[in-house]
Amino acid sequence: MIQRTGTFLAPILAPLVFLVLWNFIAVNVGNDLILPGLDQVSDLLLYPYKDVISMGSLAGNVWISLVRVMVGYLWAAILAIPLGLAMGASRKIYSSLNLFLGLFRPIPPLAWVPLVLAWFGVASFATLLGIEEGDWYIWLNNLKLSMLFIIFIGAFYPILSNTIYGVSSVPKILIESSRVLGASRTDMFCKVFLPAAAPSIVTGMRVGLGVAWMCLVSAEMLPGSISGVGYLITHAYTVARIDVVVAGMVSIGVVGALLDWIFRVLEVRYFSWQRLSR
C-alpha cells in the first residue's frame, strides 16, 4: 500500500516542491515585476480564453503558434524523410550530400533570422495567395514565411539524421535473409528498409517537433508578428506583465511535453518489437 502510494506520488513530488518554493519566494519578494505569485499565474492558466493585455486569449495565441509549428514542421518532415531514406540507402547520395548538409547543420536556427528577414520580410501565406482582407487574411497572415522557415530549419536536421541512421543501421542479416528469398529492390525497400527504419524515423520526428516548438519563440519575436505565444511573452515583458510571461512559458512547456508524449505513446504501441528484440 505504502509502495503504491509512493509510485503514485513520485512523479508529482518534484513539481509540488517546486510550486511551494515558488510561491514562498514570490510572497517574500512581494514584487510582481520580479516574480509573480502562483495565484496570479494560475488565474491566467485557469481561464485561458480570457483576453490578456488586449492581445487575444492565451489559448488563442497558443493555437496560432501550434498551427505555425505544424506547417513549418510538416514541410521539414516532407523533405527530410525522403532525403534521409535516399541518403541512408545509397552511399553515393550520402557521400555527395553529407558534407554539404553538414555545413548548414551547426548554424543555429536563430542565426538565420536576419537573412530570412531580408528574403521574406513580412510576407505571409496571405501575400503568397494574394488575399488582402477578410477572416482568411487574418489567419493566413499569421503564417509568416520567415517564421515557417526558422521552424523548418529547426525540425529538418533531427528528422534527417535519424532517418539516415535508421536506414543505414538495418542489420545485415535481415537484408541478406530477405535477398536470398529473391526479394527485388522495391520489395527490399518497402518490406525491409522502411519498416526497420520506422522507429528511428518516428524518433527523429519526435525530436524534430521538440526543436521546432522551441524555435517558435525566436520565430515569433521576428518583426511583423502580432500574435502567437512567443510574441505574447515578449510583448507582455514590454508592458511589465511578468505573470503573463510566466503563464506563456508554462503553456509552451505543457504543449511541448504533450506533443512529446503523443509520439512516445506511438513509439511504445507500434515499435515495441524494437525494444523487445534486443
Add this chain to the structure above:
Amino acid sequence: MTPLLETSNLRKDFKSDHGEVFCALDGVDFKVFDKEFVCLLGPSGCGKSTWLRIVAGLEVATSGSVLYKGSPVKGPGRERGMVFQEYSLLPWRSVVENVALGPEVHGMRFEDRRELAMDYLARVGLEKFAEAKPHELSGGMRQRAAIARALANDPDVLLMDEPFGALDAHTRVLLQKELLQIWEKNRKTVVFVTHSVDEAIYLADRIVVMSAHPGRVVETIDVPFDRPRSRSCKGFGEMTERVFELLEGVQV
C-alpha cells in the same frame, strides 16, 4: 549427369583494413548433386561459410566459377534458399508473416501464401506460434521458423550456414532429427555447413572436409549409414574417430 551446383578453382581473397590480402578460399572444386545432403566440415577460418555465401550469391568470388545447373551464379535467387546461424527473422513481422515473405515477394495472393506458411509452420511444429513475434520465441523455435521460411519459398537447394550453431546441445540434437524428418519427406538438395564432426556424420550423405589458411578441400567422405540414422549404429564411432584424425592433421 550435370551436378546441381559446381564450383571450380574457386578463390576468394578478402582485404583487411590495413590493406593486407587474406585468402579465404584457395582453389576449391566440388560438386553437389540433386537430392544430396552434403556437409561442409572444417575448422573456423576454413572458408566453408564463404563458399556457401558465394553459392548463395551474397559474395562474389575473386576468381573461378560457380555454376548452378550449368549456368553461372550472378546473385541471390529463390532456387537457392538459405538458413543463417544468426537469428534472421524480421522482428516486426509475426512468425507466419515471416514464413510467408518468400511467396509474398513472388506475388502470391494473401490467403494462399498464408495457408502455405501455416502448412510449413505445422511441419516444424510451430503452428501454435503463428501470430507470435520472433522475440517471443526461443532460439530453437526461431531457427525452426527460419527453416520453414526457407522451405516455403520452394527452393531447389537449401544452403544452411551452421544453423544450429547458436543453440544449446539438447535443442541442437532435437533440431538435427527434425531436419532429417522433414528432408526425408521431401528430399531437397541440402548443403549444410558445420564445424561439428558428430553433426556432419549424423546428417550427411557426403562430407566435404576442409582445411584452414587457406581454405582447401582435403577429402570427401561418403557416409554409408542407413536412414533414419542413429548415433549408435555400427561404424558411427569409428568414422567419428577417423574424421577427427583428419581434422587434427589439417589444423596448424
